[in-house]
Amino acid sequence: xxxxxxxxxxxxxxxxxxxxxxxxxxxxxxxxxxxxxxxxxxxxxxxxxxxxxxxxxxxxxxxxxxxxxxxxxxxxxxxxxxxxxxxxxxxxxxxxxxxxxxxxxxxxxxxxxxxxxxxxxxxxxxxxxxxxxxxxxxxxxxxxxxxxxxxxxxxxxxxxxxxxxxxxxxxxxxxxxxxxxxxxxxxxxxxxxxxxxxxxxxxxxxxxxxxxxxxxxxxxxxxxx
Amino acid sequence: xxxxxxxxxxxxxxxxxxxxxxxxxxxxxxxxxxxxxxxxxxxxxxxxxxxxxxxxxxxxxxxxxxxxxxxxxxxxxxxxxxxxxxxxxxxxxxxxxxxxxxxxxxxxxxxxxxxxxxxxxxxxxxxxxxxxxxxxxxxxxxxxxxxxxxxxxxxxxxxxxxxxxxxxxxxxxxxxxxxxxxxxxxxxxxxxxxxxxxxxxxxxxxxxxxxxxxxxxxxxxxxxx
Numbered sequence: 001x002x003x004x005x006x007x008x009x010x011x012x013x014x015x016x017x018x019x020x021x022x023x024x025x026x027x028x029x030x031x032x033x034x035x036x037x038x039x040x041x042x043x044x045x046x047x048x049x050x051x052x053x054x055x056x057x058x059x060x061x062x063x064x065x066x067x068x069x070x071x072x073x074x075x076x077x078x079x080x081x082x083x084x085x086x087x088x089x090x091x092x093x094x095x096x097x098x099x100x101x102x103x104x105x106x107x108x109x110x111x112x113x114x115x116x117x118x119x120x121x122x123x124x125x126x127x128x129x130x131x132x133x134x135x136x137x138x139x140x141x142x143x144x145x146x147x148x149x150x151x152x153x154x155x156x157x158x159x160x161x162x163x164x165x166x167x168x169x170x171x172x173x174x175x176x177x178x179x180x181x182x183x184x185x186x187x188x189x190x191x192x193x194x195x196x197x198x199x200x201x202x203x204x205x206x207x208x209x210x211x212x213x214x215x216x217x218x219x220x221x222x223x224x225x
Numbered sequence: 226x227x228x229x230x231x232x233x234x235x236x237x238x239x240x241x242x243x244x245x246x247x248x249x250x251x252x253x254x255x256x257x258x259x260x261x262x263x264x265x266x267x268x269x270x271x272x273x274x275x276x277x278x279x280x281x282x283x284x285x286x287x288x289x290x291x292x293x294x295x296x297x298x299x300x301x302x303x304x305x306x307x308x309x310x311x312x313x314x315x316x317x318x319x320x321x322x323x324x325x326x327x328x329x330x331x332x333x334x335x336x337x338x339x340x341x342x343x344x345x346x347x348x349x350x351x352x353x354x355x356x357x358x359x360x361x362x363x364x365x366x367x368x369x370x371x372x373x374x375x376x377x378x379x380x381x382x383x384x385x386x387x388x389x390x391x392x393x394x395x396x397x398x399x400x401x402x403x404x405x406x407x408x409x410x411x412x413x414x415x416x417x418x419x420x421x422x423x424x425x426x427x428x429x430x431x432x433x434x435x436x437x438x439x440x441x442x443x444x445x446x447x448x449x450x
């Protein structure tokens with residue numbers, strides 16, 4: 001069986017890539033991170049998603065990205081609400097080098113289990129201005145990954161960083177996920193949920209998600225505050 | 226002042242790159258990792274080296290590379306001793322994606338403090354067969370780093386991954402460090418030190434270090450068991 005490491009945040013995008021990887025016949029090894037973020041509720045969602053799918057293994061790694069500060073998602077900086085122009089400049093919710101740290105751990109995991117691919121739910125269309133969600137970044141990481149590891153040096157096929165959502169709209173992601181029976185009711189996207197896990201409805205992530213359900217013509221299963 | 230992040234392991238190579246970065250006029254931000262390795266004694270050495278130099282800041286990040294297993298340095302696998310052929314195949318002391326994880330955290334640190342460079346003490350000559358010590362790997366990481374971060378996208382100059390030891394022999398490193406007054410007596414290289422921090426004298430790292438002092442014609446300040 002071919003194996004893949006799936007970066008599973010608990011959001012709708014990562015739930016969708018897990019479903020896509022399963023559908024492509026991969027044995028899936030899910031990887032989540034507890035990184036001092038506000039939304040620990042994401043991890044509860046990630047556990048639910050991993051259980052609902054038949055993943056081979058689900059690891060959660062505790063990391064301290066907040067040690068350096070510099071982001072509204074890890075430090076005590078207000079989350080921007082009701083922004084009308086999403087995209088363009090890099091927003092305060094950017095976590096320095098987050099995807100690079102995540103992908104590096106995924107690469108360690110891949111190297112140990114001898115996997116072929118890492119699936120990550122980055123998106124270049126609906127994205128919020130993060131440099132580490134762009135296709136040129138992913139290509140550069142993939143090239144580096146093949147030079148960095150035992151698996152890259154000794155493997156028969158190159159390591160691939162799979163980004164099935166890269167050019168999909170949020171509406172397209174929802175439509176694709178629904179066809180694979182993803183339960184979006186157990187996912188969470190909000191940067192600033194309340195203690196019961198209900199979404200704020202006003203941060204960039206909530207706005208993109210709400211618009212996605214509307215455009216896809218699917219009922220939005222999100223619980224709002 | 227220009228700033229640099231220095232990956233400081235507590236070994237002789239990282240002590241030397243710190244001295245080189247200071248000599249080049251950088252404000253130095255040292256970064257160490259506690260990663261479930263056998264040689265926690267390295268961290269004591271890293272603290273001594275950081276204090277002996279006038280670093281601006283020294284951060285130690287706790288990470289769990291051992292979560293995935295797969296290496297004699299993080300799992301309960303015997304360390305090879307008295308190997309006569311060092312180099313060639315990838316040895317059991319290889320920690321999957323270690324330098325990639327280390328450099329990724331350094332990149333997060335760089336992005337927050339607005340540094341220009343990361344110094345890492347990799348070596349392509351005396352190296353022990355690790356894929357993530359090769360120049361092509363470092364070049365690929367540097368390219369990725371510039372696409373990954375706010376500093377890479379918005380900075381006036383590209384981020385550089387500085388590897389001053391890349392083509393130096395261990396003897397050359399010792400000679401260069403001695404000229405910059407590096408105290409190698411407080412550094413440790415051994416993969417398998419005893420509880421008092423004394424080196425085994427027989428692992429790959431000890432053999433390379435011993436030969437280095439001999440070739441350089443300097444007295445070896447290492448405490449052996």
